[in-house]
Amino acid sequence: MNENDLKNRRILIKNAEDGQVIADTKILRFDSLTNSAHIGADSLRERRYYNISAYIFAEDCLYEYDGTIRGVLVDNEIEVFLGRSREKEDRVRTRYPVAMDGDIVSVYAGGKKVRLRRPMCMRTINMSASGVLLQADCGCFHIGDSFTLQLAVEEGEIELDCEIVRIQNVTMLTEEYGCRIFEIWIERKNDRKNTE
Numbered sequence: 001m002n003e004n005d006l007k008n009r010r011i012l013i014k015n016a017e018d019g020q021v022i023a024d025t026k027i028l029r030f031d032s033l034t035n036s037a038h039i040g041a042d043s044l045r046e047r048r049y050y051n052i053s054a055y056i057f058a059e060d061c062l063y064e065y066d067g068t069i070r071g072v073l074v075d076n077e078i079e080v081f082l083g084r085s086r087e088k089e090d091r092v093r094t095r096y097p098v099a100m101d102g103d104i105v106s107v108y109a110g111g112k113k114v115r116l117r118r119p120m121c122m123r124t125i126n127m128s129a130s131g132v133l134l135q136a137d138c139g140c141f142h143i144g145d146s147f148t149l150q151l152a153v154e155e156g157e158i159e160l161d162c163e164i165v166r167i168q169n170v171t172m173l174t175e176e177y178g179c180r181i182f183e184i185w186i187e188r189k190n191d192r193k194n195t196e
C-alpha cells in the first residue's frame with residue numbers, strides 16, 4: 001500500500017483492551033517507511049498510549065490491522081502505527097461497525113424486483129463480507145424478505161441485494177434485521193460522469 005491508496009480514506013480505531021471506538025476519522029497521510037497513518041490530533045479525545053485495532057476503508061476492500069498509538073502530537077497530527085494485517089479468512093467472518101444511513105429502494109415480490117416510489121430509510125449497524133445488520137421500525141420486514149439497500153459512500157453508491165435471516169428487538173419501536181448479502185453493485189462517481 002502507498003499514500004495514494006490510503007490518503008483521505010476512513011479509518012476506524014478501536015481500543016484493543018475494551019473494544020471501544022476511540023477514533024473514526026480520515027487518514028491525512030500515510031508513511032510507508034514506518035507503516036503508519038497520520039490522523040488529526042482532534043480525532044482522539046485522550047492522547048495517550050493505546051494498543052489498537054484499526055479498520056481502513058480502502059477503495060475496493062477493508063483492511064484490518066493491529067497496532068499502537070503512542071499519543072505523541074507532532075504538527076497537530078497523531079501517528080497510528082500499523083502492524084501486520086490479519087488473514088483474509090478472519091476478515092470474512094468479522095463484523096465491522098459501519099454506522100450510516102441507507103435507503104431500501106426496491107423489494108422482491110413474487111420473485112420480481114419492485115422499485116419503491118418512496119425509499120425506506122434504514123440505519124446500518126455493522127457489516128461483514130457476507131452480511132449487514134440494520135436497524136429500523138418494528139414490523140418493516142419478516143424473515144425471508146428480500147430487498148435492495150442503497151448506501152452512499154464517498155466514492156459513489158453501493159447497492160446490496162439482501163435477505164432477512166434474523167430479527168431481534170431493540171426497543172418497543174425498533175428492531176434489528178440481520179441480512180445475508182447475495183449481490184453487490186458499486187457505482188463510482190467517475191463512472192456516473194462518464195455515462196452522462
